[in-house]
Amino acid sequence: MPHRSDRLAAKPGLLPTRAAASWHAARAASLPALTVALVVTAFALLWFGTLGLRHLLGPDEGRYAEIAREMLGSGDWVTIRYDGLKYFEKPPFHMWVTAVSYALFGIGDWQARLCVALAGAVGLGASMLATARWFGARAGLMAGLVLASAPMWNVAAHFNTLDMTLSGAMACVLASLLLAQHPAATPAARCRWMLACWAAMGVAVLTKGLVGVALPGLVLVLYTAVTRDLALWRRLHAPAGIALMLLVAVPWYWLVAQRNPEFLHFFFIHEHWQRYTSTVHARSGALWYFVPLLAGGFLPWLGLLPDMVRAVARRAGVAHPARTANLPRQPIQTFQPFQPALMAGLWAVTIFVFFSLSGSKLPGYIAPMFPGLAILAGAVLSHTAERTWARQLRAMLAVGAIGLLASPVIATLDANHTPNALYRSYAIWAALACALIMASAAAALWLLRRHGRMASVTGYAFGMLLAFSVALLGHEAIGRSASGIDLVAPIARVLRPGMPLYGVGMLDHTLPFYLRHPLTMVAQADELAFGAAQEPHKWLPTIDAFVDAWQHGPRAIALLSPQAFAELSARVPMHVIARDWRRVAVANFAFAGELQPRRLAPDFPAIP
Structure with a gap:
């Protein structure tokens, strides 16, 4: 049988009277304080506790994390800069809050989010x-x-x-x-x-x-x-x-x-x-x-x-x-x-x-x-009405089942220059998320029969938040390598403060944040074109200019695509520090632990 509260709430008419509003307030106030506290705590833990469980993705996450880092480091909170260049695409409020977060809690993934x-x-x-x-x-x-x-x-x-x-x-x-x-x-x-x-x-x-x-x-x-x-x-x-x-x-x-x-x-x-x-x-x-x-x-x-x-x-x-x-008093006939x-x-x-x-x-x-x-x-x-809500829950059961049956399709993808192996890993997380959607809808149906609609909606909402949080967290199977975090340690062993870090034909949005070191753009300014035009001395507009700086300039490190590395390594010496499927990190000087490109080529094919 529906709870009396649900029968009252299900009556037609969406215009709550004062009595209804008072009843709603009393009903909410009658909820056990411990129950309310547990529900709020559970939502808060899931909401805030998962912020640091994924690495940053480009372009947006890395961009705004790095802008805030450079803002805090320079002390200039007015002129926004990205990789040292003026960046006026957006106002600063978001970056201000993030920089304050860094100042209070340190620099990291959850602080950036x-x-x-x-x-x-x-x-x-x-x-x-x-x-x-x-x-x-x-x-x-x-x-x-x-x-x-x-x-x-x-x-x-x-x-x-x-x-x-x-x-x-x-x-x-x-x-x-x-x-x-x-x-x-x-x-x-x-x-x-x-x-x-x-x-x-x-x-x-x-x-x-x-x-x-x-x-x-x-x-x-x-x-x-x-x-x-x-x-x-x-x-x-x-x-x-x-x-x-x-x-x-x-x-x-x-x-x-x-x-x-x-x-x-x-x-x-x-x-x-x-x-x-x-x-x-x-x-x-x-x-x-x-x-x-x-x-x-x-x-x-x-x-x-x-x-x-x-x-x-x-x-x-x-x-x-x-x-x-x-x-305010006014003629009743004009009141809207x-x-x-x-x-x-x-x-x-x-x-x-x-x-x-x-x-x-x-x-x-x-x-x-x-x-x-x-x-x-x-x-x-x-x-x-309880019956209407039950139909919604059954529909989501079907949606979850369809998603679960379709999740193997993800394992067949090979798109956006992302290796299929990464999609295969993520397919497991997508299937788990769909299973959680089904479980949440089923649990909400059980709660509806046993404890009424409020408990059912609460359990359903938490289950949905959990399911989509799992789907997002599982994206780390793809996002980890995309972020370049596995390249940070070997590059950091070679990179020194003040050493040029070139982005040759590519704007890497995440590695500069993790390395705490801005890029110097080469050949292609990308979204930093406006800043490069304002301060042309802060970038290298051509490959020839890069080759000259690489051969005759100070010690430096460069990030290149595998294809660009294959082309440029035939022109100038490049000592491989680390690489993944998206980028190759090289130095213009020899160092201990240098990787041999010929040994890596079969495992890391050039991606067009």
Whole structure:
């Protein structure tokens, strides 16, 4: 038999009354403190405890880890540099937090990922708070479980890129706006929450540029166009809020432009306008590029989407005008009650469409939409019938079984210049992840029968987080060699401070971080072309210039692709330090323990 709490929650109507909200709060408060503590501890251990169990991947993880390392080492927190060259593609907030993490805890993998893990956790907490305020404490808990177990959110929170740092800030923007617009909010509380909203936008602008204010602004315009609620704009505390946002974001922009006059054109024209309107960054994709990413990123909760759409259509959470005493007095006929479900839905849809229309696409771009989805999912789950939830669990059982049966296909791959042996190793982890998905759905069905829906959803969410964490951790089977960590020890024995470390035709994003030594680019500047143009003396633009420096310059080490090594070793002496399937590390001087290339050639074929 369904629990009485589930029968009450399953009644139709998504407009919680004060009595319902009080009941939800009481129900949440009645949960045993030990149970709550154990659940929170388990999620926190899995969330933060796995940060250092994988090596960094290129390009993003290694790039931002190294930028922060160079920032901390140089003491220059204004002019961003990567491999010693000016790097103005992104603002510095993410790198600032990472550099602080290094200063506090040392330089390493988990320290490099701490910023994104914290951003994901803060965004999750803010979304829970806003959901609980509008839809009840039970819905707030559900929203947190949904967001924590959504693959796009938890994977992004364990991958050192700016996407999750931006998403965490944007989640705070949405949550603060929702909290400020609640009809029971006092004028002082509304002001505080709106100032928090504007401050979060300032952090977003300081993380990834104008998108941090453009997207919330676009959502707000669309919301008022749909609802015709122009009075909302008078409740935004815009003068004080804009001043606060500018106070957070503008000082760095002003300082970096003062020190680097070339910054403004590159950052705002090349990195904003051209990135969005053209394919100049070679990251194009079809209009439906993000559809499979959305499906996979929200996979455990896809069955809720129809109910989430209905929640928006039925104006879920809208308060009755009789309970708007705390709003500024105005004629009742002009009053437009705020629609939290519509705001959350427009938030998700707007971000999805905005990036779908962009000329530059990467998977993490749509991560900021997931807090909006989680808020709607929490509102829906708080009243979903037991039978409906059981159907969702059975569907995930089938998805896990299909994934388990299909996992051997991974062992047949040989793509992206990655040896098949590495894919064979990862196939085992993928199969384990699918088995955990099945086990989690089965356990949730058992919990549903024995302990009710709240226990079932909690167990299911934790199982999904565990399954996708295992899938991510298992990628170390491929990522370890990609990171080059096995080359670090032999190179470090030969490399000395101040010795040139050349990247010949390749920008290695991870080895410089692990070696604590920046690259000097040769022949191909790659994404460092802007910095190389500003400081041409800091790189070698041709192979001939490299050959001359290699033969007549100081002792040096170079990183090359196997193909480039085969070509250049015929021209100049190269002493092999170490190599893997992606790169060969060589020195221009003899040293003890030198490898013999002819012995390694059969095991390490050149990869085109």
